[in-house]
Amino acid sequence: MTQKTSPEKLKAGLLQSIDPKEIADESLRRTVKMLLNLIEQQLAQIKELREENQQLRDENNRLKGEQGKPDIKAKNNSS
Numbered sequence: 001m002t003q004k005t006s007p008e009k010l011k012a013g014l015l016q017s018i019d020p021k022e023i024a025d026e027s028l029r030r031t032v033k034m035l036l037n038l039i040e041q042q043l044a045q046i047k048e049l050r051e052e053n054q055q056l057r058d059e060n061n062r063l064k065g066e067q068g069k070p071d072i073k074a075k076n077n078s079s
Contacts, residue, residue, distance in 0.1 A: 015039065 015036060023029040 011043065 018032070018036065020029045020032045020036070023032060
């Protein structure tokens with residue numbers, strides 16, 4: 001059986017596999033760097049907006065009398 005890879009891991013792997021230093025044309029290299037930076041910023045913003053969206057859904061459900069997503073803290077196993 002094959003293991004499914006999350007879209008986030010695929011995107012991260014794809015972005016890491018692109019090395020602008022290997023592009024001979026300086027203008028094209030700068031363009032690729034700018035696009036990669038833009039993609040990185042957009043991915044961060046998408047993650048932020050998804051988290052905010054979930055918080056708003058939880059708050060909406062709470063106001064309707066339903067229970068939101070439980071807030072479970074991870075245990076810190078430092079010794």
